[in-house]
Amino acid sequence: MKNAPLWRRALYASRGLRSALRNEASFRTEIMAVVPGLLFLAWLQPPLIWWALVLVLMALILAVELLNSAVEALADLLEPEFHPLIARAKDSGAAAVLVLSLTAVAIAVMLLWRHFQGAG
């Protein structure tokens, strides 16, 4: 339904989250990676700006994974057989998640570096 009330749109969104948790192994893995990520931050106790940076990055990874799942679902509906353009679409979605994940690793290394250097 177009322009549904806020509560109904929130319902649709929560359905999207439940569907991703049920059907997408990558999304479940990323959700599980959030817990050690937050424990890592709690251990390092960095300034607030680092918390904000890591939280934004975590949210970005999850959001891009959800969009990637949407692209995959549409691609599967459009062309269940092998097609090079579907391969390109799905590979590009996966690459978007990879770029963010590599950035998360780089930020974790920078945080550790800062911790052992004892500087902000």
Ligand SMILES: Nc1ncnc2c1ncn2[C@@H]1O[C@H](COP(=O)(O)OP(=O)(O)OP(=O)(O)O)[C@@H](O)[C@H]1O
């Ligand atoms: N219909 C298709 N045509 C061509 N290549 C495809 C097709 N379906 C899948 N592929 C290839 O297989 C790869 C994995 O596709 P799949 O749909 O299994 O994604 P996935 O493993 O669920 O990805 P993610 O882990 O990001 O959710 C794609 O990146 C693509 O290279």
